[in-house]
Amino acid sequence: MEPLWRILSQPDNIPIALMVPLFAGLLGFWWRTARRNDALLAQGGEAAVRSAMDGAVPEGTPDPRVHTWPYLLRIELIAALVVTVVLLVWSIVIDAPLEQLADAARTPNPSKAPWYFLGLQELLVYFDPWIAGVLLPVLIIFGLSVIPYVDVNPAGSGFHAWRQRRFAVAVFLFGFVGLWLGLILVGTFCRGPGWNWFWPWEAWDRARAVPMATRNWADVFGISSSSGASAFGALTVLGWYGLGLVAWWRLRHRPLVARLGTSRFAVVAFLLLTMLSVPLKMALRLGLSVKYVWTTPWFNV
């Protein structure tokens, strides 16, 4: 466990060490309230949830709801004070992890991005830089900004619940917790010299050489001509996004889908399929050593 301790005790990684229990706690809190609210929803609908949140208010007593000022804002002031004090003490106690002068001829091994970008860096193992570094981040930002426009589910607003927002919660858990945080944790704890995989309890062996024999998707099926491979790859990618059409056909009568409409459904389906394609491609790479699914003379996917 000594290697794990070495990783954890780096000043760089303190935020990650803090993030794991903090986020686990938040998720646990959400899960508890969501379960309770789900039960209330089953009994009496949203009204039951809201009255439970406000507390049982007997007739004649004053409304327990309070104003933002001063009741919320002064809690926020306290929080701001706490954060300021913590940051001050942190900055005194723990020195910034400065490293040596940058030298392009001698880069550190492993070269790790700041912790919040480690997930993107991990994607570089599976995708070309233009996808991992440009396309996917753009799509993430785009996807986050379209949420208000494609979220047509009015239910479950203002309280935690699972039953009413299964899709939204599942997408969040998968995309943020599973992919984003998961990849950050992988990059922090499981990547060592040469960006090779080391379990957190394994010592880093700098001399470890991992064979890098890869092949393309078409090779798996024995397609050797370049145009054939190109066409096969294009078909695969098109087929993958074609799943959106299938889903539309199967789900078009559901009320929520009907309310979304075709164009919004297309956007959601595209973003969702793209997100799902990330772990799929990772599985292909790790399981079948597939480097590219679609090869063309101009770009490779």
Added chain:
Amino acid sequence: MSFRGAFVALSAALFLATVWTMWDEGWTRRPWKATQARFNALLASRGQPPVDEGLRQVTIPALDVADRCQTCHLGVDRAGLEGDDVPRELRTHPRREVLLGKHPVERVGCTPCHGGQGLQTKGVAGAAFAHGRDDPYWERPLLSRPFVETSCVACHAQEHEVPQAPRFNRGRALFEDRRCHACHSSRFVTSPVALAPPLDRLKQKTSEAFVVAWLKDPPSLRHDTRMPSFWPEPGGARDREPVAIAAFLGSVNDDAPLPSAASVSEADVKAGAALFDSVGCRGCHVLGDAEPVEPEARFGPALDFIGERASRAWLERWLEKPSALFPETRMPDLRLSATEVSQLAAFLAVQVRPSAQPVSTTWSTPDAALVAEGRKAVLRYGCQACHRIPGIAPAGRPGPDLDDFGDLPPERLEFAEPRPACEYTERECWTLARLQHPAALRRPGLDLVMPRFQLSDDDAQALAVFLLSNRAQPSVPRVVDEAALAIAAGERVLTRYNCRGCHEVGRDEVKTGDEVQVTPRGGQIRRRYDDVALAPPPLTFAGRKFQPRWLFDFLKRPRPVRPWLTVRMPTFSFGAHEPEVLARFFAARDAQPFPFDDTSVPPVPEADQPAARALLEKLQCARCHAVGAGGDVKPAERAPDLTFAASRLKPGWMRDWLRDPQALQPGTRMPAYFFLSDEDDPTSWSTPYPAVLGGEVSRQIDALVWLTLDLGRAAPVAVHPEGAHR
């Protein structure tokens, strides 16, 4: 908790944190204030005025240096704080007068020599990475004490011996001596590798059994060998690979067996023993020496049990002309006669342990699979880097380049557990471990082919110092010192051919009180002769003595000046420029002009010439300086033919020599004719013949020099008389 309470508590906490920040900046991050207070207390206890408080920084843009070391190390450049009672960090710099005198801190700084973080003033004492020691992210970590010498070469690379850096000098010599540069490059070593014996004619020289035993453990068969152990641990590949390599070597050696040498008698062996002691072999080789001898005498292999590894027939061929068997050998040709060769070989061939027999050249018929395995092993271990092997072309250096070894990235420094005990920094410890216990760094999957060399702890440390010097270092610009370069180049040749085995070149003077102890550098062989006059001459003042042209010719084709001596200047297989390098070296040592020098002397006036000739007669110069044939003088008293002088000697040296021979060559048989009339006045030279030439010493000497040179001019001596055997 109420809002009010929380607010008050947090505001107080914020206030305290702010105060902490300020206090931290002002005091915790300025621990040097406490050190300066301690220093001033120390000064006060000695009645000296205090130093001003404040940060001290030396900025040298050319060296990229901003050092604040003297903020705490206030005593560094102050005499009088040497004692052990002064805390170590406040003490005077060791050897301050030399080291800081030559390298003023305001011009050189501290970190260019010591490494470390010159700007760091916080966390230096006791903290991890103190002074940048073992900080993986600091490219120049603080060097441990012995390793500070690794910095000297930044400016002193051109000197042959870096002053005040014995470990570096020894390490550099070891690097060449152990032929490290056969496998690894170094930015400070450009000389070619002195090859180890070629591995052809093995079937004429030795037996297969010997080759196998030798490969397995060279030091057990010859304690002083430079050959490293490729299989230091018993078992494993050691039982297989040496046998395979011997089989391979047997398969590529197809020389016809030598005709068995003529039989020899006991008398021949005795004559050979006498020859061995007198002809000069002991300049480089030891044989049967009980007590420890000088390193120069161990230059060549110890010949104690030579008969167990070399056949008599092969030894004869070798002694006859070493370069015929091994063109790159440093063993010179002693120009032995056929009789001498057979006597010497007879003597050497019987040098075996009491329990052993002289070697018989027996070889088995090689098995093809074994030969193939042997060839693979030879290539794997890079044997061809040092030995010429038939059928294997030497191609580059098999090992990694070490030009930047001192900059080895920290992640390359990996230790196997448990680590060998070591008090230095990671990089230094790793280097030492790599040299001394390579197995300690061996891990599964990492196959080390580097063999283990015989290195004492001091040797390993010296070599580690040299290796870690190989790094990019900022340096102050220096004027190229032609003389220093010439001396450095000459010293390399001197070392390469072990000239100091026979000749004294230079003297070390160590002053202890009023006594001056003079230790000659080299010439150890002299003590083996009953009379120093029968030993090789000292060359300490050779630059003043010899004309460069004569020296050059003599080195190329030695022509004995003293043919009556048994010991003889051998013929070396010098490289193309080496005689010139040596001639230049001797000239540079004595600050003599090179290559052109005016050797003319003004003639003695006609009127003085009869008196001059009379003086030459009176001094009886010709009695020992045989002009022409020798006469009845004892060999120890014979002196070189004066007719050589005109082409050989420099007039300036002759004058000094005539005036005071003992000063130039202590113990010489040359009589001192002139004397000091007043012991304490070094200018009061007087002559025993006050009537001659006005009794002036300088006139008498000038006359003698002119007459001597005139002898040579009257009977010019051919520079290269063909057929001169000795």
